[in-house]
């Protein structure tokens with residue numbers, strides 16, 4: 001009986017299967033393991049705690065830096081003695097953020113008012129404003145998401161174009177604008193902020209997720225092109241972070257174990273810079289990425305679609321309840337998918 005089950009190919013096939021499974025598990029766990037390594041290594045190998053200031057230089061430029069992850073990232077770099085160029089649309093918010101950072105961390109700041117939905121014009125403006133200041137760390141953080149999960153034809157055309165200009169255009173052209181100077185200096189870091197939505201197609205956030213998949217591919221190839229010139233090109237793919245980008249659902253505007261606030265997130269994410277090329281940037285996000293990558297892409301897409309449908313419901317409930325002064329009345333205008 002045993003001989004029928006255990007044929008001559010059983011052992012080699014089982015070995016191949018085991019190795020494939022092991023590689024799959026390692027690949028899935030990579031981001032999580034790398035984040036753990038980045039955070040634990042300095043405790044055990046003191047030499048690894050090379051300061052970002054020494055490694056890359058004194059100036060960082062962060063796009064979308066008056067709120068959310070971008071502002072928190074700027075604060076974390078300033079804590080390490082790095083001067084910051086802040087870039088966003090609103091001058092007053094830029095001034096306030098600059099004042100806050102300068103008075104608390106005694107670094108220099110420069111502000112640039114630019115709207116990346118305007119495409120290359122905004123990048124030219126930033127480049128001109130920066131002038132001869134050497135940008136040693138470039139954080140392409142600015143990103144645009146739908147107001148709430150929507151079907152493609154519901155998203156205003158202008159909003160779709162803005163998403164493409166900001167999430168794809170700005171990241172690409174900002175890298176193009178600053179990478180040659182970094183290469184000439186033989187050091188520098190680029191951090192491109194993507195999103196966990198890059199892991200599979202994501203209905204109801206279709207264009208947003210597709211732009212983030214672009215960032216993943218773009219960043220990996222860019223690292224290959226410039227890694228040997230001494231540049232760090234890091235890809236950060238956070239899961240949900242409690243910021244105003246997720247205003248469509250109150251569930252995402254409460255900080256939890258899996259949904260950190262921007263400061264908690266950035267404290268971990270900055271600790272991975274220079275140590276990890278690809279990361280979710282936060283330890284509980286590493287766990288989520290690990291489990292997300294287990295099922296095949298079509299199952300993930302199905303789960304993502306239903307999650308987005310529930311966020312869409314949250315959005316309409318919030319909207320109706322505001323309209324009806326706190327009581328949830330009115331029709332829930334949700335289409336089913």
Ligand SMILES: NC(=O)c1ccc[n+]([C@@H]2O[C@H](COP(=O)([O-])OP(=O)(O)OC[C@H]3O[C@@H](n4cnc5c(N)ncnc54)[C@H](OP(=O)(O)O)[C@@H]3O)[C@@H](O)[C@H]2O)c1
Pocket residue numbers: 063064065066067068069070071087088089090093114115116117141142143144145166193194195196237238239240241242243244245246262
């Ligand atoms: N929050 C999440 O759950 C999450 C998850 C995964 C990935 N991400 C990614 O993380 C990045 C940051 O997201 P966030 O949640 O921190 O965003 P956020 O809280 O909404 O902050 C966005 C920042 O960008 C600025 N900004 C917005 N539109 C701009 C434009 N057209 N030109 C220039 N600046 C602009 C805003 O300032 P002004 O309004 O003053 O211009 C603000 O400083 C994005 O790339 C996002 O896709 C976020």
